[in-house]
Amino acid sequence: MMESGSVRPHRVQSVARAFSLLEAVSAAPDGARLSDAAESVGLSRSTAHNLLATLESLGYVTQRSYAGRYVLTERLTELVRGSVGSDDALRELVHPLLGKLATISAETCYLAVPALRDYVYIDTVESPQLLKLAVPIGGHDPFFGTAIGHVLLAFRPATAQRLAHEQPDEWTRWKDTVAEVHKLGYALDLEDYQPGLCCAAVPVHQNGRVVAALGVSGPASRLPEERLRELSATASRLLTEAGMA
Known part of the structure; x- marks a missing residue:
């Protein structure tokens, strides 16, 4: 039996x-x-x-x-990416670039990858200054209204298509911004997500596709728009030299 x-x-x-x-x-x-x-x-x-x-x-x-x-689509990959540990190899490749950008900018720099409904920070190098942005590894932020999120939407069409379906109101509000990010190759957040905080982000390529975004953030008083554009260009140059742009 x-x-x-x-x-x-x-x-x-x-x-x-x-x-x-x-x-x-x-x-x-x-x-x-x-x-x-x-x-x-x-x-x-x-x-x-x-x-x-x-x-x-x-x-x-x-x-x-x-x-x-x-x-x-890439949604199955994003489901698996609930754990930060799956991105160890990417983090190891990009960490030296984060360090260089943090030294140049004197601001907090970080690496983020798409998750299911938002993105997750997988690495960070904090600013040496007293007033700085603290970015916890494993922390999440939304796609819409953020520099990192707009980069990921601009250069990952499947992600954008899914979010447009799931959050149509937010997509309608930000789709022109996302299109402009795709045209420029970088994204700026001029206190859009959080008052007093400004950010810039650029896409990170691996094997011919965008797998992550590299960002730099700090107080608006230290990061006016012109400075953010300069740091975006610097970040893109570092990634290009590393074969990841």
Whole structure:
């Protein structure tokens, strides 16, 4: 007789089918057509379409404009990124640049990566000055209204698309700013997020894609707009020299 502890738990068919479709989409380098994805997991086109439409509305897949192929978004990666430890290699690469920028600016500098609904700080070098910004490693801040957040939205289209769907009011308010950040290559926060605090941020590239943002922040009295633009250029130069711009 089978012991109660060894009874196999009930499997929810719709959940299993959705994950099978995610695996099918992931296995297709150029994206999966609906018919191919449905056939590979043994589903009818209508069932596969309904499941993929649900996954698309949740931000896990999206359709490319050509041939209607489905591709994964970066949301699964962002779910995994709940733990700071997964970014040790990136932190090790960028930390020397943070140190250089902190020395040049005499302000707090930090590295942040996208999480699910906001971004998380994974490294920081604090300003030596008495009046400074304290950025806790593992702390979170929102995408909208912040220099770091606008850089990540400007250079990570899948993230922007998802947030536009999840927070349409905020997206409408800030979308022109995000477009300008993409054009300029950096973002400024002139007391938008917090009175008395100004920030600048630039994108960090790895393997041809933006994986993080590097920022510098401090009191508005020490960081007027012109100074922030200078520090943005300095940060971009440091990243370029390191092959990460």
